[in-house]
Amino acid sequence: MSSWAGKVRHWNGWGYAGEEPGPEAVERWRRSLGVLAGVRAEDYRSPVPLDGLRLPPARLELDGAGCLPGLQGFRGRLAATPYERALHAAGRSTGDLIRLRTGTNLRFPDLVAYPADEEDVLRLLEYAAARQVALIPTGGGSSVVGGIEPDVRASYNGVINVDLRDLRGVVAIDRASRRARVRAGTLGPDLEETLRSEGLAFRHYPQSYACSTVGGWIAARAGGHFATLYGKIETAVESLRVVTPRGRVETREVPQSASGPDGKAWFIGSEGALGVITEAVLRLQVPPARKRATGFRFAGFAEGLEAVRRIVQAGIYPPVLRLLDEYEAMVAFWGRAGMEPGAFLHLGFEVTEPDGERAVTVAWEEATRLCRAAGGREVPPAGVQAWREGFVQQPYWRDVMIDHGLVVDTLETATAWSRAAALREAVREALFRRMERWSAVAMVLCRVTHAYPDGCSLYFTFVLKPPRDAMWAAWRDVQQAGFEAFLAHGATLSHHHGTGRDFAPFFEREHGPGHVAALRALKAALDPAGVLNPGVFFPAGAA
Amino acid sequence: MSSWAGKVRHWNGWGYAGEEPGPEAVERWRRSLGVLAGVRAEDYRSPVPLDGLRLPPARLELDGAGCLPGLQGFRGRLAATPYERALHAAGRSTGDLIRLRTGTNLRFPDLVAYPADEEDVLRLLEYAAARQVALIPTGGGSSVVGGIEPDVRASYNGVINVDLRDLRGVVAIDRASRRARVRAGTLGPDLEETLRSEGLAFRHYPQSYACSTVGGWIAARAGGHFATLYGKIETAVESLRVVTPRGRVETREVPQSASGPDGKAWFIGSEGALGVITEAVLRLQVPPARKRATGFRFAGFAEGLEAVRRIVQAGIYPPVLRLLDEYEAMVAFWGRAGMEPGAFLHLGFEVTEPDGERAVTVAWEEATRLCRAAGGREVPPAGVQAWREGFVQQPYWRDVMIDHGLVVDTLETATAWSRAAALREAVREALFRRMERWSAVAMVLCRVTHAYPDGCSLYFTFVLKPPRDAMWAAWRDVQQAGFEAFLAHGATLSHHHGTGRDFAPFFEREHGPGHVAALRALKAALDPAGVLNPGVFFPAGAA
Ligand SMILES: Cc1cc2nc3c(=O)[nH]c(=O)nc-3n(C[C@H](O)[C@H](O)[C@H](O)COP(=O)(O)OP(=O)(O)OC[C@H]3O[C@@H](n4cnc5c(N)ncnc54)[C@H](O)[C@@H]3O)c2cc1C
Ligand SMILES: Cc1cc2nc3c(=O)[nH]c(=O)nc-3n(C[C@H](O)[C@H](O)[C@H](O)COP(=O)(O)OP(=O)(O)OC[C@H]3O[C@@H](n4cnc5c(N)ncnc54)[C@H](O)[C@@H]3O)c2cc1C
CATH class of the missing domain: 3.30.43.10 (Uridine Diphospho-n-acetylenolpyruvylglucosamine Reductase, domain 2)
Structure with a gap:
């Protein structure tokens, strides 16, 4: 169990040495998507070396x-x-x-x-x-x-x-209860490897899976790739063991309780400020035997939203239910023949043996019917496969883009169905208005990554090419325009990334003074000296 | 909207005047179940009148x-x-x-x-x-x-x-997002009536439904009758509005978030000690068009547990999945012809139009197959219907029993599948040992009321007939033996009743000093004068 041990992590980029795209791939990228974003070969600057x-x-x-x-x-x-x-x-x-x-x-x-x-x-x-x-x-x-x-x-x-x-590894597996006690420092691939050897799975796949840990997922309230079915990390945590400056806190290993407020919830999303999570009991899954995936093309984002909403409100939770808006779809399928404009829905089911086949068939037929009813047209799964490969390699590309002077980042939030379409418009508008200050190149892409009966997450990608020495300032400025738009439209500052130091100045505006006072009190009780991750939640200088 | 307004509540018993069982029903009861519990007509003492x-x-x-x-x-x-x-x-x-x-x-x-x-x-x-x-x-x-x-x-x-x-009534309905803003004082039947007139439903049915409120459900982390499908109240709360001595706290109306720890969770289960919940945004359902129910007889509780576990672990969540152990089944079907001994599983599905029929059929076939595979034998649904009627009227019978000198109460908890069978044994043992001190009549019944992939709730009913002037002391003594057994076996003090003043002396033993210190800090932050429901969570004299 040591996917990391044998590899060297980049100190200044994503992932592991040797797994980044090679020169030919970079050259191909320059000639395809790079063109779209106004990148030329001479934009490249090599990163500063460690010394x-x-x-x-x-x-x-x-x-x-x-x-x-x-x-x-x-x-x-x-x-x-x-x-x-x-x-x-x-x-x-x-x-x-x-x-x-x-x-x-x-x-x-x-x-x-x-x-x-x-x-x-x-x-x-x-x-x-x-x-x-x-x-x-x-x-x-x-x-x-x-x-x-x-x-x-x-x-x-x-x-x-x-x-x-x-602090890594699976401590114990309780097969009958489909749960395992896992140490917090366990990386995604290590967890998967151990569980697979036991015929079990966790099915939590953030895009950062290869370089993120159980403890980090819990502390940041992460959401995985299949979370429309399996839920965000919080639904998979049965109990927690946390070391605080005031001693250990261990929540009861029970499936549910009404013994006062749920103490787990104080630490899920606590971002290192309330204690160090050392172990968690995680609810497990069984690995799927096969998958079934397809895609639907919609005239616009609104039609796609309608389909997604109806699917989850019918009680159908496909592990993959990812709606790309017309702009994100255009980029995702850039250069691919035969793709017409419009929003695009990735729909994927997983079949678990021995008994899942019929249930998935019924859900599949109903979900695809609802897509067609909302005006969707099924498209061949080839494009679907392409998207999935990109998902895994994508993080490495950010480094390449930055070296070419491109600023590409994401912002994500969640809102109710009744507000989702308007929120997308408002955020696009806010980001564009801010990007104009910095860049002639400006793109905003949006996708729905997680769907719930009452609403969904919206995940925005923005791309700009500011003056070389203003990349960071432009990034921060545009990002803040996004936060402002989220707050102004009743959405949340984050659906699955957490808030950290970047959001601290906005935190009280989302939650109000009562919430912040209560969180401060929790922190003071558990970490009276204030030594744990000072600066998250509360603007620096104040905590 | 005023199911209560037109009725007079009993100040000293369950429910509303005129809805309690009449003299003939009481007489019938004495001759059937009363006999089983050693009750005679002359045991009856009329309750003390108000004056x-x-x-x-x-x-x-x-x-x-x-x-x-x-x-x-x-x-x-x-x-x-x-x-x-x-x-x-x-x-x-x-x-x-x-x-x-x-x-x-x-x-x-x-x-x-x-x-x-x-x-x-x-x-x-x-x-x-x-x-x-x-x-x-x-x-x-x-x-x-x-x-x-x-x-x-x-x-x-x-x-x-x-x-x-x-403070009652539905403030607003957001149909697209299937949610409603509801005032905390709204009683179950009033909520249902309003939603039904809009073609919607909440599907949260605690047995106390007729006399309990949205705010009370949230403050006590209640669980309803159909919660294996719909989840306990916490899963249905999208956001809360709470008035605390330090001002209003309102959580964001979003389906999910990663913006720090979930502030809702501080108030769900807060039992009136942290603030007054005034409104909640609740996630709604659509009313089922029809139901399908059956029952399975199992040789013993272990076989029934196995069936229930396999059903939920196959991803099937029937709204009703209630397993009675052999003793509870015996009492439930007392005097009914043709019922052999053994555990009994109530299995019930709900079909939602227009699209639920096929999905329910597949789930039904798979769930019944799993029951048979675990050794279950299907029995005619007549007995099922009888149980359901009893469920609604049952609370009124407790008053009758008390007037006859019988102490009947329930204790409920939750634990992992790997511990459920042993926990039932341990609790039975502990209760019986304690009941012997007080009573020649002694019964312990157990049922599984809610099932999860990682475990289930166990709901115990105990019956004893102590000396007349020792009824309360015997009740408290036996109840405490139950709490001790829960704690000793790693279970929780409550799965859906809350903890109140009765559990306060045990609260820290379940959660440990770190949890209690944190909860005290939350309370001090929100209610610095300590005026809100003093005595819950923290033993009186300490808070
Ligand atoms: C390319 C890329 C893709 C991403 N994709 C996703 C995605 O799909 N879904 C998603 O949810 N997130 C995603 N993220 C964000 C990030 O991976 C998640 O927030 C992840 O949960 C962080 O885990 P980590 O182990 O790396 O934690 P870290 O980054 O090390 O820490 C995150 C926070 O948690 C705290 N923390 C970490 N471990 C503990 C512990 N044991 N006890 C207490 N506090 C702790 C830290 O103090 C910090 O505040 C992505 C990030 C990148 C760069
Ligand atoms: C016969 C019977 C059957 C029952 N069946 C079930 C069942 O099936 N499932 C179940 O979960 N429970 C059941 N219960 C327990 C009880 O009904 C629940 O705990 C219910 O949630 C309490 O709601 P209530 O409105 O009556 O609250 P109350 O009893 O009035 O209060 C309960 C707690 O919540 C606090 N509280 C109430 N309202 C607010 C508010 N607005 N803001 C802040 N705090 C508040 C109170 O201070 C108290 O601590 C049953 C009880 C009885 C007597």
């Missing part, structure tokens, strides 16, 4: 034996090499990548700690509280909202990224 | 104009009549009913307030905080865990039951 970074001296120094003075009995690893500090300098949002690849505006943790076990986490918490050192719980580091950025107030005496990668 | 109660003088006195000095601008109703004070003196647990019907050990609120609107609730909160008066948010008053008992520390200057019955 081109200027790292400030670490404020927390290891002694000759590699120990941290004051941190008693720690059995895990401590690392302060430039690679380790750079790897943990930022998450993986487009803004992060711009900074990492250009070597600008970076902050580095003073130290990276890899606890070997839960006791080690407790020791770190004690150390940090005693010395007013900030701790940043870190899973895969794939946050896109500034969740692991070592950016804390000057009053802290240092920042340690607590990388939970060594 | 037989000794009510202490109210500490909060209304002035000549019917106003409460110090409570400015209150527009609702204030009542301090013996009937009103007695009606709010206790919930509706068996222990409560024993005290109400024998007129012993009762505490009465000093005043009952019916706020006319949300502003009134704010006014009450201000008044209470300024004068250190305890407020007990009250919906239907059907709590079975001491949730609305006006039992607070002596340091409070009085107790007001805040009855939310006048």
Whole structure:
């Protein structure tokens, strides 16, 4: 169980060394989608190498034996090499990548700690509280909202990224109850491998799957690729074990309860600010025996929305029910022959043996009927396959685009059905208006990634090509226009990415002062010294 | 919309005057089930009448104009009549009913307030905080865990039951998103009536449906009759509006979010201690066009459990999937010809037009196949119908039984599949051992009321006939033996009843000190003066 161990992660980009697209693929991209976005070969700038970074001296120094003075009995690893500090300098949002690849505006943790076990986490918490050192719980580091950025107030005496990668593995499987106790630092592929060998599966596939962890999914309330059927991570968490500066909190391992408010919910979405999640009992699935997928073309987004809404409101939850608006569909099928304009719905079912075939057939027929009733026309599954391959490789392309001066990022939210169409319009409008300030190239794509009986998520991709030295500023400016539009239209700041430091200035506007006061009180009760991930939820300087 | 308005509620028993069983029905009962429980006609004692109660003088006195000095601008109703004070003196647990019907050990609120609107609730909160008066948010008053008992520390200057019955009605329906904004004081039948006139439904049917409210369901994390399909109340709440002493908190009206921890979850299950829920946006259903039900007989409980587990783990969620153990089945079908011993499974599906027929047929065939595979034998639906009628009338019978000296109550919990069979044994054992102390008659029945892929709820009924003057003490003693067994076996103190004052001494043992500290911090943040329902969660004297 060590998909990561054998590989080297890029400190300044997505994923693992050697898995990024090669020169020919980049060249092909330049000539196809690159053209669409106004990219030329001469736009390319190679990223700053590791030894081109200027790292400030670490404020927390290891002694000759590699120990941290004051941190008693720690059995895990401590690392302060430039690679380790750079790897943990930022998450993986487009803004992060711009900074990492250009070597600008970076902050580095003073130290990276890899606890070997839960006791080690407790020791770190004690150390940090005693010395007013900030701790940043870190899973895969794939946050896109500034969740692991070592950016804390000057009053802290240092920042340690607590990388939970060594707290990994499946502790126990309860087959009858289809659940497993899993350590928080377990990466997606490692979890899958262990479960598959037991004939089980988890079916939670965020696009960041290869580089994100169980603990990070829970702390950021992640949503996977198949979540219309399986639900977001919160539905799959049966119980949690969390280490806080005030001691361990472990929720009951029961399927449901009415014993006061659900304590799990305090930590699901807590983004490292309330405690370090060390273990979770996860509800499992059985792996599907086969899949059935097709696609539908709709005249416009509204028709597609109608089909999706009717499908879920009929009680049908296809694991894949992804609606691309006309712009996203155009980009997705760019250069593919025979695709006419319009919105496009990916519809995918999974058949579980021995008993799923008939149920899926009935659901399939009903769902496709509802698509046709909403004006959809079925299109051959070839395009569907293409989209799926792209999904997995896509994160690597962001680095390539940034190196070519393109800013590509996503914003996602959720809203009720009655507001979805208008929200898309409003967000498009807001993003375009802001992009005009920065760029002649401007694209906004939108898709529905998750559907519920009462509403859906909307996932926006925006593309611009600002002046080279304004990439980060343009990114942040456009992103903020998106947040503003979400708030103005009653939507949420995030459906599955979390809020981190990037959203902190907007957090109270979404939730109101009562909610924020309550969350602060929870934090003060569990982390009285305020050492856990300071800066998320509450704007820096205030917490 | 006023199912209650036209009716008079029993101050000392279940439900409404005139709907309780008549003398002939009672006589029939004595000769059938009564015999089984050792009841004779001469056991009957009539309950203490209202004017037989000794009510202490109210500490909060209304002035000549019917106003409460110090409570400015209150527009609702204030009542301090013996009937009103007695009606709010206790919930509706068996222990409560024993005290109400024998007129012993009762505490009465000093005043009952019916706020006319949300502003009134704010006014009450201000008044209470300024004068250190305890407020007990009250919906239907059907709590079975001491949730609305006006039992607070002596340091409070009085107790007001805040009855939310006048905050009722459906505020708005969003048809496309299948949701409605509903006021918290809305009773079950009123909600149903309004929704039905719009072609919609809520499908949340606790047995207490006729006398319980939306706000009470949410505050106690209730579970309805069809919850294996529709989920407990928490799955149906999209957003909440809560008035706290620190102001209003309103959660975002979105289907899902990752914007920090879910703030709804702080109030779902908050049992009146964190704020007064005034409105909720509820996810709706469409009413079923028809139902299909059958029953299966199993040799034992273990075989039945196996069938239920396999059904839900196959992704089939029949709205009714209720497994009676051999003892509960014996009582349920007592005197019915042709019923052999064994466990019994009620299996019921609902068909929704226009598209549900085929899906239900497939699910039906698969579920019944799984029942047969686990050794079940289908039995004619006649018995099924009988059970359903009993379900609705049953609450009224508890009063009759108490008047005959019988103590009948329920305890419910949830656990994983891998522990369910052993838990039932352990709880039976613990209850019997304790009942022996008090009674020669002793029965323990058990059923599975809700099933999940990872586990199920277990719902126990216990029956004993202790010495007449020891009914309450015996009830409490046996109940506590149940709680102890739940805790000892890793189960939860409650799956859908809440915890109230009855469970407060056990609460920290379930959740641990970290959870309790966090919950206390939430309470302190939202209710700094500690006026809201003091005594729930935290043992009295401590909060
Ligand atoms: C290319 C790309 C694609 C993505 N696709 C998706 C997607 O499809 N769906 C989706 O939901 N998200 C997606 N994300 C966002 C990100 O992967 C998720 O937020 C993920 O859940 C983060 O997991 P992680 O292990 O990388 O956590 P990190 O990034 O390390 O941390 C995320 C947050 O959780 C906290 N945290 C991490 N571990 C713990 C722990 N054990 N205890 C307490 N707090 C902890 C951190 O402090 C931080 O606040 C994507 C990101 C990228 C870059
Ligand atoms: C015969 C019988 C059968 C039952 N069957 C079921 C069943 O099938 N399923 C089930 O789940 N429960 C059942 N119960 C228990 C009870 O009906 C539920 O707990 C119900 O949810 C309580 O609702 P209520 O409106 O009566 O609330 P109340 O009893 O008035 O209050 C319950 C708790 O919620 C708080 N509260 C009430 N309204 C608000 C509000 N607006 N804001 C904040 N706090 C509030 C109170 O302070 C109290 O702590 C049954 C009870 C009885 C007596």
